[in-house]
Amino acid sequence: MQLVEVYMREYFRDLDALGVKRPDISPRATGQLVEMIEAIQSLIEKGYAYEVNGNVFFDVSRFEDYGKLSKIKPEAMLAGSRFEAHPDKRDPKDFALWKRASKDALLKWWSPWGYGFPGWHIECAVMGMKYLGPQFDIHGGARDLIFPHHENEIAQCEALTGKKPFVRYWLHTGFLTINGEKMAKSLGNYITVRDALEKYDAEAIRLFVLSTHYRSEIDFTDKKLRDSETNLGRLYNTLENLEGAMERSLGREPTEMEKQFEERVEELRTRFVEAMDEDFNTPRALATLFDLSREINRFLEEKKQMSTELLKRVHGCFLELGKVLGLFQKKRTKKVSEKLVNDLVNLLVELRENLRSKGDYELSDEIRAKLNKLGVVVEDTSEGSKWKLV
RNA sequence: GCCGGGGUGGCCGAGUGGUACAGGCGGCGGGCUGCAGACCCGCUACACGUGGGUUCGAUUCCCACCCCCGGCUCCA
Numbered sequence: 001m002q003l004v005e006v007y008m009r010e011y012f013r014d015l016d017a018l019g020v021k022r023p024d025i026s027p028r029a030t031g032q033l034v035e036m037i038e039a040i041q042s043l044i045e046k047g048y049a050y051e052v053n054g055n056v057f058f059d060v061s062r063f064e065d066y067g068k069l070s071k072i073k074p075e076a077m078l079a080g081s082r083f084e085a086h087p088d089k090r091d092p093k094d095f096a097l098w099k100r101a102s103k104d105a106l107l108k109w110w111s112p113w114g115y116g117f118p119g120w121h122i123e124c125a126v127m128g129m130k131y132l133g134p135q136f137d138i139h140g141g142a143r144d145l146i147f148p149h150h151e152n153e154i155a156q157c158e159a160l161t162g163k164k165p166f167v168r169y170w171l172h173t174g175f176l177t178i179n180g181e182k183m184a185k186s187l188g189n190y191i192t193v194r195d196a197l198e199k200y201d202a203e204a205i206r207l208f209v210l211s212t213h214y215r216s217e218i219d220f221t222d223k224k225l226r227d228s229e230t231n232l233g234r235l236y237n238t239l240e241n242l243e244g245a246m247e248r249s250l251g252r253e254p255t256e257m258e259k260q261f262e263e264r265v266e267e268l269r270t271r272f273v274e275a276m277d278e279d280f281n282t283p284r285a286l287a288t289l290f291d292l293s294r295e296i297n298r299f300l301e302e303k304k305q306m307s308t309e310l311l312k313r314v315h316g317c318f319l320e321l322g323k324v325l326g327l328f329q330k331k332r333t334k335k336v337s338e339k340l341v342n343d344l345v346n347l348l349v350e351l352r353e354n355l356r357s358k359g360d361y362e363l364s365d366e367i368r369a370k371l372n373k374l375g376v377v378v379e380d381t382s383e384g385s386k387w388k389l390v
Numbered sequence: 391g392c393c394g395g396g397g398u399g400g401c402c403g404a405g406u407g408g409u410a411c412a413g414g415c416g417g418c419g420g421g422c423u424g425c426a427g428a429c430c431c432g433c434u435a436c437a438c439g440u441g442g443g444u445u446c447g448a449u450u451c452c453c454a455c456c457c458c459c460g461g462c463u464c465c466a
Binding site: 071095121144148151223227228288294 | 393412428
């Protein structure tokens, strides 16, 4: 339990760093033992489960819809199976709801069937239903969980509640590979979130992930992450271009041309929303964002003074769409280090010395006066110019 | 072996029964710049794994094959 605590904190730390929102509830299996035992009992009573030697199994033959998610035909499941079926099972397809614990098991709980621990699938089913109710709108998970885990969750929950479907939309994500091969400790080619964050910008990592549809496999390579950084820079440039234009804009009504442009922006906004509505098609949404970016830059090329009102709305729209993808959250107030201040003042003083040696006292005096105003006192001594902050 | 997903331009990656508008990266050329950067424009682009079939028409539907990935109730 202590371990769980540690990993949970570490996990949340990484989520925060990536800009992923934390869940409202993060339940633990060990906190729902009573509910799990109740659920298993209920399944036995309803005839969907049976107990043998302190083990409880779900009777797959009693659940007609079994296999509807993974499209696996129960008859075909046995062929080629890599493992021996548990001897107490009536049928190899049945899966464990409760497992008898061995004497020296570290984790075990008392139950109507003796000491044991819950099966994997019942944990999620019970926790989910406890907090979300008997039916979910959306259930996520990676592709490898479709069978058996999600299939078994459906069997348990629908058998328990009689309500179908247990889940309306399944969101199954593709795998993350690295340089074309799967990440594995044994291959030594894995990368942790923390390593990645040290090397790449958090929003660039987001952009990388979003550039492939969530259902597809995604391959982590250095080049792609760099590309993502370039791409992110592009979007931020547009943001800065817009902000620059806003500074020199005018408080007048938008012109006809500006109104037309705004309509175009609105059109792209709609396209973005449509892409997201279509099963979170983030690559297409991103494409629209880049279209928008290019068109904003093109429009700004005019270099005319634009209507403040118009620019505000366009800027708001661009920010809004980026925010949907978790972008543009960076604090862009450039942090100025003490070293940079030193270097910059030194640079100015050096340039000024140059001017003085050439006899341009007018400009060098001006520089000294202006620095003075900024709180930098320059003193010309026989050993050269010195400066200090006041 | 069985089940599922996939093979699109130099690279990545969307999409679709009717000339492939995706988008990005890279490369080339041009514009704007005193120069550079940013930005814009054009080109790169001769891209839909292979072979059949259905269709007036297939990259898109069907079948077979090849290759890649995952699952097949160990553990979570």
